Amino acid sequence: PDRAAGGRTRRDGAVGPVRRLLAGAVAVAVLLGGLTVANAVRRPAEPRPEVGYPAPDFELPTPEGEPVRLSDYRGRPVLLNFWATWCPPCRVEMPHIQAVHEAYGARLVVLAVAVQDDWAFTRPFMDRYGFTFTALQDREMEATFAYRIQSLPTSVFVDREGIIRQIWTGLMTREAMEAAVRAVVDGY
DSSP states (O other): OOOGGGTOOOTTOOOOHHHHHHHHHHHHHHHHHHHHHHHHHSOOSSOOSSTTSBOOOOEEEOTTSOEEEGGGGTTSOEEEEEEOTTOHHHHHHHHHHHHHHHHHGGGSEEEEEEETOOHHHHHHHHHHHTOOSEEEEETTOHHHHHTTOOSSSEEEEEOTTSBEEEEEESOOOHHHHHHHHHHHHHOO
16 A cells, blocks of 8 residues: 555655655754764863863963963963952962962962952962962953952862863862862863
């Protein structure tokens, strides 16, 4: 019997209109699924302050006036911490940052971005507590705006390829910080 109207194969082997429509829909779904997978695997080209995207680059001075660019550290994991001397949670968190800095040494770059702080306050604070990681000054809030920082402290964990792997807003416990650092140092 000829059942082409229901989309089933007729005796002559021809495919009915429902089957053709179904085959087309499957082909489109496979194509779209492939594009979705390709986009998920491909690294986003445009830097943005979000997990999974390249970290926005910036240039800020050290206390000695030396310019430092985030991109100078491509190939090394980075803990980027936005803080200020006038921020109580930041002051509590700084010893945790120093501990991971000491524990990981050259395997981790620590950049502490002092937001709207003056070196007259930042430098003595760093010296008084023996913090040896790199401090940067963001008086004009260039990096702060680029990373859309809304509260302090905020820590951004960047992997060797320059991709943001975690953003933590607020005070981090030492354990949470160590876990995040381990992930960017050992790889995801």
